Amino acid sequence: MNHLRELRMKKGLTQLELSKVVKVSEKTVSAWELGKRNPKPRELQKLEDFFNIPKEKIFF
Template identity: 45%
Template sequence: MKNRLREFREKYGLTQEELARILGVTRQTIIAIEKGKYDPSLRLAFKIARFFGVRIEDIFIYEEELTPRGDNR
């Protein structure tokens, strides 16, 4: 899953450490999310979106290749 967390964090002038403290997670969690190495729980994703005042979809971009219904490839 791609995300724009770093973009939002920098827009608000926050360090990874500051954002981690606000969200109640470790700096390593923020680093991993920003690098796309860790997908946050739904609860954490909502918390992040709520903090920035946006929808989850504005920060986290879910890309899945879907096949049409009934297509059993």
């Protein structure tokens, strides 16, 4: 289960805004939210730090 979209929306961010935080493209954020791609370890760490929750609560 992927909760990235829900977490992003709770913070009031667009995919573009989140992409700038994690330093990836907007298309990459979209692919993560749709379950088409998984973040690389470094990107996953940035998401964990930004949302202040463990990766298991974002993607599993």
